[in-house]
Amino acid sequence: MPKIKVALIGVGNCASAFVQGLQYYGKLEKEEDSVGLRNPQLGGLSPKDIQVVAAFDVDDRKVGKDLAEAIFAAPNNAPKVTDVAATDITVNKGPALDGIGKSTKNVVQMSNAPDSNVVKILKAAKAEIVINLLPSGATMASQYYAEQALAAGCAFVNATPNFIASDATWAKRFEEAGLPLAGDDLIDQVGSTALHKTLLKLLSMNGVKITETYQLDVGGGTESLDTMDRTRDAKRAIKTQSVASSLPYKAEVVAGSTDYVDFLQNKRDSYFWISGVYFCNAPMQIDLKFSTVDAPNAGSVLFDVVRAMKIALRKKLKGAIVPVCAYAFKRPPAQALWNARQMLPLETAEETFKCFTVEST
Numbered sequence: 105m106p107k108i109k110v111a112l113i114g115v116g117n118c119a120s121a122f123v124q125g126l127q128y129y130g131k132l133e134k135e136e137d138s139v140g141l142r143n144p145q146l147g148g149l150s151p152k153d154i155q156v157v158a159a160f161d162v163d164d165r166k167v168g169k170d171l172a173e174a175i176f177a178a179p180n181n182a183p184k185v186t187d188v189a190a191t192d193i194t195v196n197k198g199p200a201l202d203g204i205g206k207s208t209k210n211v212v213q214m215s216n217a218p219d220s221n222v223v224k225i226l227k228a229a230k231a232e233i234v235i236n237l238l239p240s241g242a243t244m245a246s247q248y249y250a251e252q253a254l255a256a257g258c259a260f261v262n263a264t265p266n267f268i269a270s271d272a273t274w275a276k277r278f279e280e281a282g283l284p285l286a287g288d289d290l291i292d293q294v295g296s297t298a299l300h301k302t303l304l305k306l307l308s309m310n311g312v313k314i315t316e317t318y319q320l321d322v323g324g325g326t327e328s329l330d331t332m333d334r335t336r337d338a339k340r341a342i343k344t345q346s347v348a349s350s351l352p353y354k355a356e357v358v359a360g361s362t363d364y365v366d367f368l369q370n371k372r373d374s375y376f377w378i379s380g381v382y383f384c385n386a387p388m389q390i391d392l393k394f395s396t397v398d399a400p401n402a403g404s405v406l407f408d409v410v411r412a413m414k415i416a417l418r419k420k421l422k423g424a425i426v427p428v429c430a431y432a433f434k435r436p437p438a439q440a441l442w443n444a445r446q447m448l449p450l451e452t453a454e455e456t457f458k459c460f461t462v463e464s465t
């Protein structure tokens with residue numbers, strides 16, 4: 105079976121978890137040992153079929169290094185779960201553009217190496233799918249790499265909250281180029297927003313009237329630092345709207361306020377406060393802490409997206425691939441679909457996605 109050839113844009117914490125995950129699950133003999141994967145098999149494809157063929161970054165501690173070394177270089181702090189053998193993939197220097205923000209400029213050490221010819225490298229490596237794992241505030245850089253993917257004839261996966269798949273102009277450009285596109289803003293495997301919505305839905309279904317609720321996220325990865333000065337408000341608006349939509353009435357809702365605590369490393373703590381009343385106005389309160397490690401939270405979903413995009417390529421599908429976007433991304437294309445996604449039971453998106461992959465086997 106030929107491999108699914110992917111290129112990674114940004115060798116940060118997510119990329120580290122992705123590459124380690126390929127090694128970790130690649131070593132397993134039996135599929136039943138694949139604990140932690142939502143779909144060990146998808147459309148006849150397993151994670152063993154995924155191969156990284158190119159990578160780009162701007163940090164001096166990563167550029168020019170083998171990918172196996174770069175994923176463990178500072179400031180990455182995703183936990184090491186496995187040794188990764190040398191890959192023979194050297195991390196290339198990409199143009200910095202707006203990749204580094206005000207808060208992260210003291211954390212990232214900018215490489216002086218000349219910018220590489222991204223299209224040429226993607227073509228030479230025969231990359232089929234480009235995965236955008238740039239910091240969330242890197243709007244121009246995300247657009248630059250979407251442009252490079254178009255020019256190199258690659259599918260594009262936008263894991264960042266920048267608007268590419270949900271932007272009609274970009275979706276049309278991929279459609280015209282006959283290439284599939286998926287995004288925007290990857291959904292975590294065990295996410296705080298999904299947990300918050302599920303709790304609220306359960307309580308309101310049982311007749312509880314929620315009066316107020318908030319959710320605060322604290323993380324120690326570079327991405328949390330970047331969010332602080334570049335995407336905090338946007339993220340808070342998206343998450344608050346999403347959480348509020350799980351209640352059939354108006355309540356005081358705040359979700360997605362983020363802060364950075366460096367000693368947390370790649371851990372993320374989410375705090376939930378829920379207050380309401382039930383029978384005869386009796387009060388109830390939930391005060392909850394939910395702890396995860398950030399980067400591995402993207403791994404299983406990315407494995408699913410990559411395999412689904414390979415299926416899309418095989419089927420010669422083009423433009424934004426709606427079942428993939430609705431299943432794996434917080435902001436799928438088309439405002440109508442995005443609004444629906446806020447209300448849509450998660451199971452419906454899952455079902456549509458499974459049909460998409462099963463039909464293709």
Ligand SMILES: NC(=O)c1ccc[n+]([C@@H]2O[C@H](COP(=O)([O-])OP(=O)(O)OC[C@H]3O[C@@H](n4cnc5c(N)ncnc54)[C@H](O)[C@@H]3O)[C@@H](O)[C@H]2O)c1
Binds near residue numbers: 199
């Ligand atoms: N669970 C998750 O980790 C998760 C979930 C959903 C979405 N995301 C999104 O995935 C993206 C990556 O997250 P992360 O935690 O890996 O971030 P990170 O900050 O650890 O990694 C970003 C990498 O991009 C590099 N970079 C910056 N500018 C660049 C440029 N112009 N060209 C090439 N490389 C450049 C940085 O040096 C760094 O290595 C973010 O946008 C985040 O919002 C992550």
